[in-house]
Amino acid sequence: MRIAIIGTGYVGLVSGACFADFGHDVVCVDKNKEKIVTLQQGLIPIYESGLSDIIAANSKAGRLSFTTDSSAVGQAQVVFIAVGTPASNNGGHADLSFVYAAAREVAAHLNGFTVIVTKSTVPVGTGDEVERIIREERPDADFEVASNPEFLREGAAIRDFKLPDRIIVGAESERARKVLSEVYRPLYLNAAPLLFTSRRTAELTKYAANAFLATKITFINEIADLCEKVGADVQEVARGVGLDNRIGTKFLHAGPGFGGSCFPKDTTALVTMGQDHEAPMRIVEAVVAINDQRKRAMARKVVCALGGSVRGKTIAVLGLTFKPNTDDIREAPSFVLTRTLMEMGARVRVFDPAGMENARAVLNGVGYTESAYDCAQDADALVIVTEWEQFRALDLARLHRAMRQPVIVDLRNIYRRDEATRHGFCYVGIGKGGR
Numbered sequence: 550m551r552i553a554i555i556g557t558g559y560v561g562l563v564s565g566a567c568f569a570d571f572g573h574d575v576v577c578v579d580k581n582k583e584k585i586v587t588l589q590q591g592l593i594p595i596y597e598s599g600l601s602d603i604i605a606a607n608s609k610a611g612r613l614s615f616t617t618d619s620s621a622v623g624q625a626q627v628v629f630i631a632v633g634t635p636a637s638n639n640g641g642h643a644d645l646s647f648v649y650a651a652a653r654e655v656a657a658h659l660n661g662f663t664v665i666v667t668k669s670t671v672p673v674g675t676g677d678e679v680e681r682i683i684r685e686e687r688p689d690a691d692f693e694v695a696s697n698p699e700f701l702r703e704g705a706a707i708r709d710f711k712l713p714d715r716i717i718v719g720a721e722s723e724r725a726r727k728v729l730s731e732v733y734r735p736l737y738l739n740a741a742p743l744l745f746t747s748r749r750t751a752e753l754t755k756y757a758a759n760a761f762l763a764t765k766i767t768f769i770n771e772i773a774d775l776c777e778k779v780g781a782d783v784q785e786v787a788r789g790v791g792l793d794n795r796i797g798t799k800f801l802h803a804g805p806g807f808g809g810s811c812f813p814k815d816t817t818a819l820v821t822m823g824q825d826h827e828a829p830m831r832i833v834e835a836v837v838a839i840n841d842q843r844k845r846a847m848a849r850k851v852v853c854a855l856g857g858s859v860r861g862k863t864i865a866v867l868g869l870t871f872k873p874n875t876d877d878i879r880e881a882p883s884f885v886l887t888r889t890l891m892e893m894g895a896r897v898r899v900f901d902p903a904g905m906e907n908a909r910a911v912l913n914g915v916g917y918t919e920s921a922y923d924c925a926q927d928a929d930a931l932v933i934v935t936e937w938e939q940f941r942a943l944d945l946a947r948l949h950r951a952m953r954q955p956v957i958v959d960l961r962n963i964y965r966r967d968e969a970t971r972h973g974f975c976y977v978g979i980g981k982g983g984r
């Protein structure tokens with residue numbers, strides 16, 4: 550099949566590369582000239598393991614190309630819209646301006662029967678509006694609009710795209726369903742369930758899934774707070790709870806609150822969607838509020854660990870990205886923590902294996918360092934915010950020698966208290982009440 554992808558960000562680039570790897574002919578379009586030039590030079594603008602090899606192989610085979618010219622859509626049988634849908638300033642609604650602009654550009658170049666698919670996460674009814682826009686621009690065009698929300702996770706994007714738990718296709722006609730079946734045929738031959746729904750159902754399914762996962766995280770975070778008060782251990786509680794097959798162990802890791810490019814904006818968008826339709830999403834409203842407060846509360850944890858004040862103290866922050874194995878820093882808890890500590894009078898030094906370049910563009914006033922040990926040098930406390938693999942087995946003796954005060958605040962529970970105290974550290978984890 551000939552596929553065009555509008556928007557070559559995390560989702561567009563991974564989808565385009567994987568579709569090409571299935572054997573489809575793919576052109577990835579983006580407005581950002583710098584990004585396209587980078588890709589045309591064989592370089593990858595994002596950090597995603599395994600992606601560069603797939604892009605190189607498929608570009609070489611002539612199945613994958615990159616352009617800023619949206620007229621490439623004219624050659625395609627299927628056009629995926631994978632542009633950003635950030636939170637707008639308008640009370641938490643998703644900003645759909647990029648989606649609608651893309652729809653107009655696509656409309657201008659349609660040529661023969663084409664299925665236009667929103668892969669971006671969009672509120673219910675967006676597909677209707679995309680259809681209306683295209684119909685208005687091109688009353689003569691032969692097209693269908695479908696919804697195919699994406700569930701990949703940054704850091705495991707290739708695996709998630711190629712071995713998905715499910716593929717949701719929201720389409721209103723048999724013609725559209727047939728085309729999308731063909732696009733995904735290589736995957737459901739591997740037994741990935743392809744779920745056909747209405748367009749609106751598909752749009753809502755994505756928000757419901759993200760809100761549920763965010764709720765699971767927030768739930769265990771609150772249980773962690775209670776563990777600290779009553780002398781229980783949240784990791785053991787989570788394991789005991791998660792081994793129940795009805796619940797499952799995933800997304801039950803207590804931490805500093807969720808961040809990233811999806812959960813924060815998607816939960817607030819679902820809340821506003823509920824309000825707009827007089828079906829309040831009260832659980833999700835609480836999740837959003839609790840999570841916002843939690844990010845600042847993590848700074849208070851550091852203050853407590855240092856005896857009540859961080860003024861004039863040096864804090865080493867390990868991990869800036871919202872999770873490991875990505876360079877994405879959007880809505881990362883590390884930023885709220887760092888800024889709050891600085892407001893409280895601390896000096897902050899930071900290190901992240903992949904997020905430093907992105908952080909430098911938005912986070913001023915901190916000391917950027919070269920390694921975890923460099924970051925810890927002369928620090929009064931070491932705060933682990935993101936659970937990168939390379940932070941899991943630090944040489945604690947070396948850290949102890951480097952630091953001014955031996956204090957570790959481990960917001961991901963990647964160390965054991967007895968191990969840290971054996972090396973002379975005062976150790977504070979999450980949800981670790983009692984001894």
Ligand SMILES: NC(=O)c1ccc[n+]([C@@H]2O[C@H](COP(=O)([O-])OP(=O)(O)OC[C@H]3O[C@@H](n4cnc5c(N)ncnc54)[C@H](O)[C@@H]3O)[C@@H](O)[C@H]2O)c1
Binds near residue numbers: 559654669670
């Ligand atoms: N990042 C994730 O992990 C993830 C996972 C699932 C779903 N999603 C959803 O997928 C969508 C895209 O997310 P992302 O993280 O890939 O975004 P992103 O910001 O990384 O990329 C969006 C790209 O679209 C381009 N763009 C915007 N308007 C354009 C236009 N008119 N024509 C061509 N290019 C245009 C931008 O230049 C940018 O490169 C969002 O709705 C997001 O919620 C993201």
